Amino acid sequence: MKKEKLNKNEIKEVLSKLEELYKGAKSELEYENPFQLLIATILAAQCTDKRVNQVTAKLFEHYQTPAEFLELTEEELGVWIKSCGFYNSKSRNILETCRILVDKYNGEVPQVREELMELPGVGRKTANVVISNVFSQPAIAVDTHVFRVSNRLGLANSDDVFKTEEDLMKNIPKNKWSEAHHWLIYHGRRVCKARKPQCEICTLNDQCLYYK
DNA sequence: AACTCGGGGCA
DNA sequence: TGCCCAGAGTT
Incomplete structure (x- = not known):
């Protein structure tokens, strides 16, 4: 991981672009029980x-x-x-x-x-x-996609999952946690892949720490 | 940190 | 065929 960090405006811009791309993204695992x-x-x-x-x-x-x-x-x-x-x-x-x-x-x-x-x-x-x-507690679940993408983009800056959680909770407005979690997953699956990231077609590459 | 579990979908 | 998948547990 790079040691660089995004400033607040850069973070805002990244989140804005993710929202534009994946607005309304939600889990396919919809269980209220x-x-x-x-x-x-x-x-x-x-x-x-x-x-x-x-x-x-x-x-x-x-x-x-x-x-x-x-x-x-x-x-x-x-x-x-x-x-x-x-x-x-x-x-x-x-x-x-x-x-x-x-x-x-x-x-x-x-x-x-x-x-x-x-x-x-x-x-x-x-x-x-x-x-x-289902219990409305403050938490962001960090899976492999969320971990990889958030650290590549600079929304998090850690090789540790717990720290990545903290970074994300700090950098993302609380009312967007759930949705942003899914933006990162969607982006990870479709563009920011583990093996062959599609950096050429990624609309966030101009401010992406991984791409630089 | 590396390894194992695993059937099924897809190129 | 080979690669990959919204992880967790063990060593």
């Missing part, structure tokens, strides 16, 4: 949201609560979620998580990030998605 969002987000690791939605659409018809999930064996759940990939570990983690939710949290999803991160299969990114999306 905390438990369902938690499960969908665990499944979304290294998997497209579209496929997660295909799986959960059917799965949640049959199993809706942690207690109901515990009726399944690991092998049975594995069949349901197979197309999301990593299904052995995800199946094991999800059922163990459900066991903890039932035993320790009365079948509810805890609203504390540290408690969420103690659940198997739930890391900081998934915990942030849950607390920000």
